[in-house]
Every structure is written in structure tokens, then in C-alpha cells.
Amino acid sequence: MDLKNGGETRFLQIHELEELRNHAYESSSRYKERVKRFHDKRIREHKDFRVGDLVLLYSSRPGKLRSRWTGPYTFKEEFPYGAVTIENLSGETFKVNGHHLKLYINEPVDPVEEILELHIPHT
CATH class of the missing domain: 1.20.5 (Single alpha-helices involved in coiled-coils or other helix-helix interfaces)
Known part of the structure; x- marks a missing residue:
């Protein structure tokens, strides 16, 4: 049992x-x-790019003290599954993964001056 x-x-x-x-x-x-x-x-x-947009390309191996973003490149064509064609300034075109792109903003930047006063410490 x-x-x-x-x-x-x-x-x-x-x-x-x-x-x-x-x-x-x-x-x-x-x-x-x-x-x-x-x-x-x-x-x-x-990631909505239009033909003619300026974009930056992400580089995973930039080297020391260099930016990871190269460009600007011109967006030319979009293919299925995220592949895109971009063109550099000299006219060469090549395909890259669209996830490695971001929009390039070509606007003037207003520099802001900041004055930092240093005081001598009392000993």
C-alpha cells in the first residue's frame, strides 16, 4: 500500500x-x-532616410582618439532586410547595413563661450 x-x-x-x-x-x-x-x-x-539625405556611417574599428562616425555620405537606395546603398563625396557607391547609419545634421553650430576664473589658493 x-x-x-x-x-x-x-x-x-x-x-x-x-x-x-x-x-x-x-x-x-x-x-x-x-x-x-x-x-x-x-x-x-x-531610420527613415530619403534619397539624397546626408548620413554618417558607424565604424566599429576607428582607432585611438578618432570618431566612430565617418562621412557624410549621400543616401542612394534602400534594399530589403535593411541593406542600403550610399555614395561618398568622390562618387563611389557601396552597400552597407542600414542600422549602421544615422542622419547627418548639417547646420551651423553657435559656439558658446564659457569663462572660467581660476583663483590662486591661499597657503
């Missing part, structure tokens, strides 16, 4: 564990879908 009750208890524990695993899997899948929608929405909002 004791073995039968123990077997039934173990059977119920195994099924309960399986239900917990299924619940965790479904919860994880829903979370991943939500994160993907949020990520895709944010990418598409900021």
Missing part, C-alpha cells in the same frame, strides 16, 4: 513539474515577442 501511494505522489509531482516548465516556456515566449516588437518599433522610428 505504501509503494502505491508513493508511486502516485511521484507521478503527480512529475506532471506538476511538467506544467511549471510549460508555463515558464509560454511566459518566456510572450516576453520575447513583446521585447522584439518594442525593439523593431524603435528602430523603424529613427
